[in-house]
Amino acid sequence: QSVLTQPPSASGTPGQRVTISCSGRSSNIGDNSVNWYQQFPGTAPKLLIYSDNQRPSGVPDRVSGSKSGTSASLAISGLQSDDEADYYCSAWDDRLNGVVFGGGTKLIVL
Amino acid sequence: EVQLLQSGGGLVQPGGSLRLSCEASGFTFSGVALSWVRQAPGQGLEWVSSISGGSGRGSINVFYANSVKGRVTISRDNSKNTLNLQLNSLRVEDTAVYYCAKALRSYSPLDYWGQGTLVTVSS
Numbered sequence: 001q002s003v004l005t006q007p008p009s010a011s012g013t014p015g016q017r018v019t020i021s022c023s024g025r026s027s028n029i030g031d032n033s034v035n036w037y038q039q040f041p042g043t044a045p046k047l048l049i050y051s052d053n054q055r056p057s058g059v060p061d062r063v064s065g066s067k068s069g070t071s072a073s074l075a076i077s078g079l080q081s082d083d084e085a086d087y088y089c090s091a092w093d094d095r096l097n098g099v100v101f102g103g104g105t106k107l108i109v110l
Numbered sequence: 111e112v113q114l115l116q117s118g119g120g121l122v123q124p125g126g127s128l129r130l131s132c133e134a135s136g137f138t139f140s141g142v143a144l145s146w147v148r149q150a151p152g153q154g155l156e157w158v159s160s161i162s163g164g165s166g167r168g169s170i171n172v173f174y175a176n177s178v179k180g181r182v183t184i185s186r187d188n189s190k191n192t193l194n195l196q197l198n199s200l201r202v203e204d205t206a207v208y209y210c211a212k213a214l215r216s217y218s219p220l221d222y223w224g225q226g227t228l229v230t231v232s233s
Contacts, residue, residue, distance in 0.1 A: 002154060035219035037155070044209055044223040045147075045155065056221065088155050092218045097173050099145065099157035099218050 003028065004089050006102035013110045017077040020105045022089030024070050028100050032092045034072040036065055039086045039104075048087070049074060076107075084109045112136035112222045114210050119227035126200050126231070132193040132210030132224050140165055140188040143213040145220060146195050148206035148229075158208070159184040159195065160217045173217070178204075200231045 005023040012018040022034065034052050037045040047056050049065035052072065062077045076083055089102040118130035132144070146158040161184045162171040172184050183196040193210050207228050211220035 033218070037220075039155075044226055045220075046223070047214075047219055047221045050214060050219040050221070086154075090155075090218065090220075092216070096176075098175055099147070099160065099220075101147075101155045101157065104154040 002103040003093060003096070003100035004091065004102035006087075006089060006105045008103065009106045009108060011108040011110055012079045014079055014081065016079045017075060018079060018107065019076075020074045020087055020089075020107070022072045022074070022102050024072075024091060024100070026070060027095035028070075028091040028093040029067065029072055030070040031094055034065065034067050035090045036074045037088045037090065039088065045088065079109055081109045083107060112212070114212065114222055114224035116208075116210055116224040116227045119208065119229050121230045121232065122200055123233050124200060124202055124231055128197045128200065128229060130195040130197065130208055130210075130227060130229070132195075134191045134193065134212065137212065139186075139191040143217045144186065144193045145211050145213065145217065146184065146193075146208055147211055147220070147223075148204075148208045149226075150203075150206040153206075156206075158182065160213075161186055161193070162217070197229065200229075202231050205229060205231045 036049040038048045039045040052067040053065045093100045113135045115133045141163045145160040160173045181199045185194045207226040209226045210224040214221040
């Protein structure tokens with residue numbers, strides 16, 4: 001059981017906009033920044049969004065993040081087949097004194 | 111270019127021990143917090159441990175997940191730009207790919223990751 005809650009899957013067709021939700025509590029998302037990671041099978045995760053809505057260099061602006069209270073969302077617009085991957089939300093948890101992750105969402109491009 | 115090169119891992123029997131290492135380059139190692147994250151086969155990411163930047167025992171903070179507390183020790187050797195994870199009293203459920211990662215700021219987010227190393231605990 002993951003500390004942060006994500007839907008197990010999401011899907012969309014090429015060109016569409018999809019969102020992935022992430023729900024937590026005050027000790028993690030409520031009081032700390034949310035980060036999102038993208039992972040392809042057999043490879044290490046890659047930082048996609050940090051500090052709720054900041055994109056590292058190289059991440060296209062069709063990828064965005066937002067946060068409200070104890071929930072966060074990742075949005076990908078102009079969906080491409082290359083976006084098919086697993087996505088994880090994460091934050092520091094002040095109560096657990098550690099990093100917590102969501103269970104991951106498998107994004108399927110139909 | 112930031113690189114995290116992992117070594118160690120392999121097959122070990124339940125109750126056994128293993129040491130993972132992560133050699134870093136491309137950034138000022140001593141000032142950066144580092145973490146270990148694992149991923150069991152077919153499962154999601156699970157944070158294992160973090161160590162603060164700094165040097166000297168008095169100035170370094172370490173944190174462990176409850177699932178490994180008391181069985182795992184994280185350490186860093188700033189002279190060798192190396193992060194270590196000592197795994198003891200290993201259990202079947204510790205079987206996973208273990209990743210080392212560096213923090214962008216404080217302990218999160220994790221902006222660079224190692225290639226991962228597989229630890230298999232089986233008799």
